[in-house]
Amino acid sequence: MVKERVTVIDIARAAGVSKSTVSLVLQGSSLVNEATRAKVNAAIRDLGYVYNRSAANLRQSTSKIIGIVVNDLTNSFFAELAVGVDAVVQSAGFVQFLANTGEKIERQREVVASMREHGVSGLIVSPARGTEAVDLAPLVESGIPVVLVVRDIAGAAVSSLTSDNHAGAMAAVRHLIERGHQRIAFLGGFPDTAVFEARMRGYRDALTEAGIPVSDALIIGSAPSRAGGVTAVEQAMMLADRPTAALCFNDAVAFGVCDGLRARRLEPGADFAVIGFDDVIEAKTAVPALTTVSVDPQGMGQRAAELLLKQIKAGKAEPEAIVGSVRLVVRQSCGAAVERKREVLA
Amino acid sequence: MVKERVTVIDIARAAGVSKSTVSLVLQGSSLVNEATRAKVNAAIRDLGYVYNRSAANLRQSTSKIIGIVVNDLTNSFFAELAVGVDAVVQSAGFVQFLANTGEKIERQREVVASMREHGVSGLIVSPARGTEAVDLAPLVESGIPVVLVVRDIAGAAVSSLTSDNHAGAMAAVRHLIERGHQRIAFLGGFPDTAVFEARMRGYRDALTEAGIPVSDALIIGSAPSRAGGVTAVEQAMMLADRPTAALCFNDAVAFGVCDGLRARRLEPGADFAVIGFDDVIEAKTAVPALTTVSVDPQGMGQRAAELLLKQIKAGKAEPEAIVGSVRLVVRQSCGAAVERKREVLA
DNA sequence: TGACGAAATTGGAACGTTCCAATTATGAAG
DNA sequence: CTTCATAATTGGAACGTTCCAATTTCGTCA
Known part of the structure; x- marks a missing residue:
């Protein structure tokens, strides 16, 4: 029942050519005659050959x-x-190893090592919290192209x-201020990450730009999850001087x-304005639809x-740091409905 | 800059042993002397050797x-x-190729073929809609263990x-009936899938068990997504005889x-009872918390x-069909709060 | 017809590991 | 000091492909 592997040699024998020719066909070389190519392909189909990429x-x-x-x-974001x-990786004929680190550096080290052993020709990594440049050193020394996403590492x-977290946060807060809010909170996220840092800076800058004093009490960290959001807003609403909006x-x-x-x-949107960050698929369909x-x-x-594919193709490319632009999409959770009403009145 | 590969032979030379011994060390064989093992490991570290799994x-x-x-x-479910x-795959020292088909059979065919070429030793697949037994035939013939999840294929x-979709659906609907609901809808999902079929059958069986007539108007399919749920409930509420609850x-x-x-x-929970299926992480923290x-x-x-790992280890194992049990977790979205009140009164 | 260049094909070495059979070292028993 | 069993180590073949250099085939032109 356990049939043994069909190899190029079997194909060659069946098609009456040499293994080299079969190899050429497999690679789609233009050197091989149309007739022989057809013969070889027929043999491949008949014998149920599967290409051995390890070899x-x-x-x-x-x-x-x-x-x-x-x-x-x-x-969902990730x-x-x-x-x-x-x-894109599939369309390029590649396949991807995907590993989840759950923010654990040790696990990250393991999976990266394992992927190296398997000979990946490039790596996309959204690093676990606390990853440092030295952690990536062996990887970059080996010359494997790496693209960091979401979180950069100094x-x-x-x-x-x-992404341009700073600009995004500023745009959001400006929008809130235009809507008349003064007590604006910044809720959620781990404060020791670069992304938090950038978004929070954007938040502060927009506030000071408008002459609104920044209150540290209104900056409340939490796990960057739905559960974290619940606890953060609970904490915010216990404040003596409650916020009326939050980024x-x-x-x-x-x-x-x-x-x-x-x-x-x-009621979010009506009684309290909330703006998110990311624009996950669900943001659009939620009720109220999430401004984000x-x-x-x-x-x-x-x-x-x-x-990454570009760098792989180019051999060794010099690193480039791209920061993608970002835009505020206004939906209902920030009170856009109220605004619309106001427009009608005006 | 491009240093060439360090191989077992280099290690062997550095450690003053043969490549066979190095190989033994790599495999953690007990045949090798403690002292030489140490020497070899030192050489591995010094030269920055990385194991070549392809070879x-x-x-x-x-x-x-x-x-x-x-x-x-x-x-989120997937x-x-x-x-x-x-x-579990990581802890077993394996790595996983992950591919997303987006319900496209053609893509599924491609990725499965690609994975075969890469020599995966087993496959877990949640098949795209419309996958048939013949689509998997070449795979099973090759003797690679396959585990189908979520959706079975006849x-x-x-x-x-x-999972025991029938029993789960019955339990949910029974619960709704106990709460006094009579007009219960079944909302969402593609009607041409086995999972839909099973859950819907459970829904019908619970209804007829209680002597409640089944109305086809109350069974409304949609995409199995958040957006689909919105449209399904809209349609349900346009009915002359509206439901008061939905599975x-x-x-x-x-x-x-x-x-x-x-x-x-x-207000879900108060004005209309809703029960989900799956128990995604968010179900617990949502407001109202989702009964599911x-x-x-x-x-x-x-x-x-x-x-899968068991089957891989065992060589060729005969197929087993496991249907996991399932339980109703009652939270707020089905009006449990109301029930609690009733208990207090009793 | 012979020569020549292009097109097509080919054998063999190489990639880095594992496995097998064979060899050598070590130590215990007589 | 042999003999033997056991522990350690080793060389070489093998895995299935690609690549190189070499060879064969073919059509064209003088």
């Missing part, structure tokens, strides 16, 4: 594999990112693809904030993959 | 790779499933791991139903991975 990339030191490691696949990567000599660290937190608001009989800073996770995954 | 599994025809292909990674698989001679195809639909309810100023039939996606992924 191939033992000889030619280049595999058709890329690796992608994410810090939290449970978060799932969508992975989908974006997958799409001093790591690799390409990165991040949230990401969409997951924003959804949690909406949940927390409803738990206190407050769109970073287009799927598109980001695609661009990261394209950048 | 290894060219020789020994067994790789440490498994493949997982899912139909929609954008859906993302969590993948995380579960990843966890006639495919492979193992499967599904939803999955949690995503249930969230959408909640959104749609709110859009009509109806728990199938524990992450646990399911783990079990699938364990089953």
